[in-house]
Amino acid sequence: MMQNKDIFETLRHRLMTCGFEHGQKMRAEHLRQEFYCSASTIREVLFRLSTLGLVEFREQRGFRVPEKSRAVLNQLTHLRVLLEAEGTVLSIRFGGVAWEARLTAAHHQLSHLETRLQSANETAPFVDLWFDAERHFHETLISACQSDTLRETHHQLYCRFRQQLMVEDRAFDFISDNIQHHQEILDAAMAGDEALTRQKVHDHLARHMTPTV
Amino acid sequence: MMQNKDIFETLRHRLMTCGFEHGQKMRAEHLRQEFYCSASTIREVLFRLSTLGLVEFREQRGFRVPEKSRAVLNQLTHLRVLLEAEGTVLSIRFGGVAWEARLTAAHHQLSHLETRLQSANETAPFVDLWFDAERHFHETLISACQSDTLRETHHQLYCRFRQQLMVEDRAFDFISDNIQHHQEILDAAMAGDEALTRQKVHDHLARHMTPTV
DNA sequence: ATTTCGGAAAATTTCGAGATTCTCGTGGAA
DNA sequence: TTCCACGAGAATCTCGAAATTTTCCGAAAT
Numbered sequence: 001m002m003q004n005k006d007i008f009e010t011l012r013h014r015l016m017t018c019g020f021e022h023g024q025k026m027r028a029e030h031l032r033q034e035f036y037c038s039a040s041t042i043r044e045v046l047f048r049l050s051t052l053g054l055v056e057f058r059e060q061r062g063f064r065v066p067e068k069s070r071a072v073l074n075q076l077t078h079l080r081v082l083l084e085a086e087g088t089v090l091s092i093r094f095g096g097v098a099w100e101a102r103l104t105a106a107h108h109q110l111s112h113l114e115t116r117l118q119s120a121n122e123t124a125p126f127v128d129l130w131f132d133a134e135r136h137f138h139e140t141l142i143s144a145c146q147s148d149t150l151r152e153t154h155h156q157l158y159c160r161f162r163q164q165l166m167v168e169d170r171a172f173d174f175i176s177d178n179i180q181h182h183q184e185i186l187d188a189a190m191a192g193d194e195a196l197t198r199q200k201v202h203d204h205l206a207r208h209m210t211p212t213v
Numbered sequence: 214m215m216q217n218k219d220i221f222e223t224l225r226h227r228l229m230t231c232g233f234e235h236g237q238k239m240r241a242e243h244l245r246q247e248f249y250c251s252a253s254t255i256r257e258v259l260f261r262l263s264t265l266g267l268v269e270f271r272e273q274r275g276f277r278v279p280e281k282s283r284a285v286l287n288q289l290t291h292l293r294v295l296l297e298a299e300g301t302v303l304s305i306r307f308g309g310v311a312w313e314a315r316l317t318a319a320h321h322q323l324s325h326l327e328t329r330l331q332s333a334n335e336t337a338p339f340v341d342l343w344f345d346a347e348r349h350f351h352e353t354l355i356s357a358c359q360s361d362t363l364r365e366t367h368h369q370l371y372c373r374f375r376q377q378l379m380v381e382d383r384a385f386d387f388i389s390d391n392i393q394h395h396q397e398i399l400d401a402a403m404a405g406d407e408a409l410t411r412q413k414v415h416d417h418l419a420r421h422m423t424p425t426v
Numbered sequence: 427a428t429t430t431c432g433g434a435a436a437a438t439t440t441c442g443a444g445a446t447t448c449t450c451g452t453g454g455a456a
Numbered sequence: 457t458t459c460c461a462c463g464a465g466a467a468t469c470t471c472g473a474a475a476t477t478t479t480c481c482g483a484a485a486t
Binding site: 217250251252253254257273274275 | 439440441442446447448
């Protein structure tokens, strides 16, 4: 039987990949039929998703997927740089060998996947794998910062960021730059160079900071 | 009649001031009786409060007020400094005269209140007013940063920060330092000195960054 | 052509009862 | 004494129906 938590995870994944249109309404009645449960259960799950900012709630107007917005993507990117740079620097200070090992592992997995992606004709079978690996790498970067609050806040921003990019990142024409970027972040972090690490985190995300139309 | 939103606001205020014990369970059944509504309505409000981090939800375990924790307060302070400094600097760049006017007004209101607080025997009648004025000043600082995302994220952190301080700030023995701090932040911001502003925001919050026991 | 006004249809929200799960004190066994 | 099992009571969670509110659409008025 489908647990409450499974519904949450299913919808979260769908919202962060390509499962819904931007701006679409999340009708409790429809979802109820898909998951064989009552409207209240769906309602509860939607409230929990709104905790992550993946759906928006308005009194008496129900839930909907946030609109795609260049401005919001810029803002999310800005904050990601701020928190991810800070978190990575703290991890450099506190993480020790264990963190370095985890980071190397996460990077190896990601770069392996990205290399294969680069030469593949068909990207579809890699999409989900890549999303997971990329997320895991960035979460590992800040994983030793000793601040759950920072990690939770970053996670929230990351979810919304990924959601904003739902559509456009599926072509993977950015992939060779990305391989380079991830490598440079890893190198800077392993060298313990805090300023350079901040710079590389910033550069990696810079392509998402575009002027508002 | 008590609207859904009123229940939310009432509980939010109570959670941020002194209405509940840290770690206390939020029993839907009890609250239901106070607000004359069904348990589901309370449940919904509690989910919305958990969006702000003012209550914690655990599957099958209900909702409870977060524990008071020195470590969490440090983390929240750290992030507040990060976001508030960034937001203020952006406001300096984008805010213009309108923002300067709003900030001056907010500061005047706050400092008026703090001066009276300083000489009062009985702080109780000022507590709620001060909380509001202090919050308004800090929100005004970042109000022109042109990033709703930053403001929302900051608001969330501010709520949790205030909640962690529920008890101890009621003596107001810090008040004369605070007057000085707020003045220095205002001066630095009005002078357009970005580095100094960052510094002053940091100094103001530094008293909450204490070593973990 | 645009706006305004019903009123029907659809969606959201509330409710209380019943099902499920957890909590905690009691008693028995190691 | 310490640990585990058990069960009564209390809390959480789910459900479907009813109440409320919004949305939609066509007709009438400006």
